[in-house]
Amino acid sequence: MTSRYGASRADVEALLAEWGEPRYRAEQVWEALYRPVPLEEATALPRALRERLAEALPLELLSVVEATAADGLTTKWLWGAGPDAAQVETVLMRSRDRASVCVSSQAGCAMACSFCATGQAGLERHLTSGEIVEQVIRAAHASPQRVSNVVYMGMGEPLANYDAVWESVERLHGDFGLSARRITISTVGVVPGMRRLATEALPVTLAVSLHAADDDLRTSLVPLNHRYPIADVLDAAAEVAGARGRRVTFEYACIAGVNDGVDQAQALGRLLTAWPGAGGAHVNLIPLNPTAGYGGHATDRNRLRDFAAALAARGVNATVRRTRGVDIDAACGQLRARGAIPGEATGSATMVP
Numbered sequence: 001m002t003s004r005y006g007a008s009r010a011d012v013e014a015l016l017a018e019w020g021e022p023r024y025r026a027e028q029v030w031e032a033l034y035r036p037v038p039l040e041e042a043t044a045l046p047r048a049l050r051e052r053l054a055e056a057l058p059l060e061l062l063s064v065v066e067a068t069a070a071d072g073l074t075t076k077w078l079w080g081a082g083p084d085a086a087q088v089e090t091v092l093m094r095s096r097d098r099a100s101v102c103v104s105s106q107a108g109c110a111m112a113c114s115f116c117a118t119g120q121a122g123l124e125r126h127l128t129s130g131e132i133v134e135q136v137i138r139a140a141h142a143s144p145q146r147v148s149n150v151v152y153m154g155m156g157e158p159l160a161n162y163d164a165v166w167e168s169v170e171r172l173h174g175d176f177g178l179s180a181r182r183i184t185i186s187t188v189g190v191v192p193g194m195r196r197l198a199t200e201a202l203p204v205t206l207a208v209s210l211h212a213a214d215d216d217l218r219t220s221l222v223p224l225n226h227r228y229p230i231a232d233v234l235d236a237a238a239e240v241a242g243a244r245g246r247r248v249t250f251e252y253a254c255i256a257g258v259n260d261g262v263d264q265a266q267a268l269g270r271l272l273t274a275w276p277g278a279g280g281a282h283v284n285l286i287p288l289n290p291t292a293g294y295g296g297h298a299t300d301r302n303r304l305r306d307f308a309a310a311l312a313a314r315g316v317n318a319t320v321r322r323t324r325g326v327d328i329d330a331a332c333g334q335l336r337a338r339g340a341i342p343g344e345a346t347g348s349a350t351m352v353p
């Protein structure tokens with residue numbers, strides 16, 4: 001049996017043909033699956049057919065925890081995914097007229113970034129494309145606003161699960177109707193995956209998590225830097241930026257006293273001024289999400305302003321991102337660490353609201 005979002009269009013056509021349904025039904029059903037209302041409420045389809053479909057094409061994500069922040073705008077789910085109930089998280093971030101969804105691409109993560117709850121737990125398994133797509137559709141069903149952006153910044157390193165991630169991107173673009181530029185894939189610098197991304201036809205946005213301007217510090221925060229140092233990551237990022245006008249942003253989790261000094265901003269500015277990527281570099285500064293398991297703290301507002309000003313003085317644009325959903329542990333891996341796996345260390349991550 002295939003799942004509701006693991007099923008291809010051909011799978012749905014074959015199923016309906018087997019049931020003796022008229023040919024036009026397949027198109028109707030396919031469209032209903034990708035609309036912002038659950039299949040059970042898709043009244044364009046006969047009730048008996050909806051019930052039969054719901055049974056034949058089950059959902060794969062079982063809600064374990066659902067939490068909404070005090071502002072009512074950020075909702076986070078911890079799901080049990082698939083037959084092994086692998087624990088993954090999804091965050092819905094709403095504004096007045098649109099919504100963004102932050103999806104996980106793996107259950108756990110092998111990258112072991114020192115400040116990240118997910119990384120500290122290790123990799124459980126890759127998610128399938130259907131499990132990734134379902135996160136977006138389920139969040140869209142819960143959102144009064146249209147989902148206009150999807151960011152692959154939840155649990156896992158998307159480029160370490162390239163095939164499933166790319167298949168989900170194609171489906172979110174082709175079937176759910178998202179603009180490719182409004183799909184952002186985040187990486188801590190998996191250089192071969194970045195180079196592969198540069199060859200794809202869909203111009204998705206790439207977010208490169210840098211977090212430091214020198215290799216020693218970056219390796220201590222992001223161990224993958226040992227294999228793919230900053231110079232290689234920036235080269236690959238330039239290749240992506242040069243291909244079909246893709247947008248590339250640099251993410252920088254600001255940790256008080258670790259990577260947030262003005263001298264470090266100046267070093268980052270020097271690096272990025274020399275970066276040959278089309279359109280110049282843009283940096284998102286993200287105060288580290290507070291968590292119990294990592295000793296670091298978020299940089300305060302004044303220091304963030306000084307950091308951004310030091311970048312601006314070198315001609316590098318920076319945006320200070322708000323952290324959202326702190327009261328519901330909205331950074332990746334936090335809910336899973338806190339609620340479902342007793343004794344697991346907690347940390348924080350790079351999710352950008």
Ligand code: SF4
Pocket residue numbers: 109110111112113116117118119120154155156157188332349350
């Ligand atoms: S920050 Fe991202 S890449 Fe690093 S361990 Fe966490 S989930 Fe993995």
